[in-house]
Amino acid sequence: MRILFVGDVVGRSGRNAIAEYLPDAKRDWKLDLVVVNGENAAGGFGITEAIYHEFIDAGADVVTLGNHAWRQREALVFIERVPALIRPVNFPKNNPGKGAAMIEAANGGRVLVINAQGRVFMEPLNDPFAMVERELEACKLGEGADAIIVDFHAEATSEKQAMGHFCDGRASLVVGTHTHIPTSDYRILGGGTAYMTDAGMTGDYNSVIGMDKEEPLTRFTTGLTTGRYEPANGVATLSGVAIETDDATGLATRIAPVRLGGTLAPAKPDFWM
Template sequence: MRVLFCGDIVARSGREVIKKYIPFLKRKWKLDCVIVNGENAQHGYGLSKGSCELFYQSGVDVITMGNHVWDQKEMLSYIETDRRVVRPINFFDTVPGKGFFIYQTPKGGILVINAMGQAFIKPLLDNPFIIISNFLKQYLLGNNNIKAIIIDFHAEATSEKIGLGFYLDGRVSMVVGTHTHVPTADARILPKGTGFLSDAGMCGDYNSIIGDSLQSMSSRFLERTPMLRRPDPAIGEGTLCGVYLETNDNTGLANIVEPVCIGGTSLKTQIPEGFQKDLEEIRTLK
């Protein structure tokens, strides 16, 4: 399976890079599935039905969430009508929506799970290690027509993310972190075959403070005045950041895990080795 996972889509700059690049990448790279984290798509806070439609039209197949899942109130009811939007699995079962989705491809199913960490992040949910481990008892990788299992671990602490990676090593295709909005340089395959990346970074304007406009600097870090309103997002040219995963169709484990970083002005462009020939065309996309 060929999967592209894109990190947190932040506001308009993030939505625009999805619209601009995903149709091309899905076609050129013959992607079986595109997963995005959509919890910051609306002005940095939550996700709307309209954005879901835009993402699906662009070629996105599954949308994962995180701590901002309920920031747009419509999501409380919309999520019950759209199984492709996946909220953290470690919420109580009484919470709307589901924490997993099986995306069906002609080659078999791709199980996508979203979970939230417990360190330095609110709300404090149930233990993601235990919840995921118990849940996976019914979905063995490579069996029951589940050809790949992708975990979006929405968490603040890299230690917790690395811990989950090793805890699930050999049982899932990839553990990828989201939430910090900063891409890490540790894409790798763990000893038992699980692909891992501490954080995919964000899809958004990197001339910002993790997506917020630079005007939020003074209240945040200089004056430390209480924030009376949510900061506005940065609206400059966006960068698409994520990770490309290729799995073995028999075992479901990772063959290739490479970071992807396209567009914008402040981060270096990175695409997988095998797709270097596409660079020129990518630069001309409108």
């Protein structure tokens, strides 16, 4: 199975990159499944129903969220009626929506996508390891699902690496989101799970993690808050990771970074070219 995971989409420039690059990538690489993290898509904070449908129309099969899931209040309502939008599974149980979804891939395979949020330097949510364990036990790789993707939305690289090893041999891919900088440690772990600490953002890298530089610089240099963070609106890079899985086991056989457009050095999965 051919799977593409796209990192956090930030603002309009990130949405433009999705519209420009994702349809061609899905067609040219013959992708079976596309996951897009959309938690920064609406003005840098949260997602709207219209933007969710933009991503689905561009080729996304499921959209994941994170700590800004409810920054656009409408998400509290529309998440209940759209089939492929998930928020972190370890949010308190009274939150709307769900933290995992079973998606039918283009090749007919069953793909379980799990979204979880870390706790180190973030909100004190429920234990993400226990909640991911619950999902993996309920739907085992190679039995209940042909592939399993875990989007771990976390700040600390140590916590992300721990989640990768925790899921090794039981998931097809564990990939980190939230810190917006693509890491170079993409690899297949000993048990066969593809791993990357952070997929990077789909946004303008001539910025401070996707935000226009002026306000972050002011806060760092003076300690003063003079305005709100606004997404940078330059040309964006679509950043993410591509994997291929074994049809018999669901484990990963190949992994490669993806960077299309913008200011970062381009990267494509050469095994699909």
